[in-house]
Ligand code: SF4
């Protein structure tokens with residue numbers, strides 16, 4: 068049976084040759100980088116560069132959003148949620164993209180890979196998942212590492228669902244590496260902490276933020292043409308990093324995204340943060356609360372209304388100290 072990469076290349080060439088799309092958005096491997104980079108394949112020659120492996124990490128929905136033409140886009144389970152979330156919010160028409168679902172094997176974390184492989188990480192030419200291990204092809208040959216040591220935390224317990232609503236699905240489903248959510252304990256500890264303890268915890272992290280906005284740029288839910296943070300007339304949030312203004316930025320972003328029930332838990336914000344702030348933890352605290360209150364998860368149904376964007380007289384007001392009507 069052909070591997071996922073070969074399957075994708077064949078499908079991409081077929082779609083391009085048949086005129087069903089003029090571009091296939093996927094990934095290619097570039098020497099010197101741990102992660103594969105997005106590739107806009109517009110010809111059979113370019114389609115030959117497409118790959119599918121645990122280094123294919125970036126959420127392509129943010130790239131797809133910028134494409135003016137109809138396109139075929141490779142999506143993993145979690146990134147399908149990003150695409151569906153954008154459909155829910157009428158940012159993309161449901162028929163604009165031809166979705167190529169990929170039963171992904173989980174993706175690697177560059178921080179973990181560099182910790183484990185050191186400088187050898189600059190010489191990765193291929194990555195594959197084999198049962199409980201991730202196998203890297205390096206200059207000196209193959210090296211097998213336990214998956215738990217190099218895989219992104221959000222993938223460890225992911226039950227990779229057959230991506231639904233896709234025109235095609237590539238590859239067979241993989242079993243998750245862990246049964247437990249790796250951040251469950253930390254979430255529990257923070258929920259049980261006092262407001263003072265929580266404030267100290269977040270101030271410790273947020274004070275390190277350099278306000279590069281990489282977390283905002285990569286987030287599939289942060290698509291506003293003009294972000295309130297960038298406003299200069301008036302300046303709502305001063306530009307220079309300070310604890311007070313950093314807290315304001317993170318309060319605004321986390322509320323607009325996870326607090327409104329719009330986070331798809333793709334983990335991209337945490338992945339790109341140069342100072343390693345546990346942003347996924349922050350988002351999960353809010354998203355989990357939305358799930359409890361509204362039994363809602365974003366990006367599951369293109370027709371579903373987003374709880375914070377509709378008014379329902381029966382909504383719980385328990386979080387405001389009032390009983391449900
Ligand atoms: S969270 Fe699941 S679907 Fe998303 S990259 Fe990880 S294993 Fe794949």
Ligand code: SF4
Pocket residue numbers: 275276277278279280281282283339340341342343344346
């Ligand atoms: S990516 Fe990290 S450092 Fe940059 S703005 Fe976001 S939280 Fe701050």
Ligand code: SF4
Pocket residue numbers: 282285286287288289324325329330331332333334335336337346347350
């Ligand atoms: S807030 Fe982070 S985890 Fe949530 S959708 Fe945006 S990038 Fe993904």
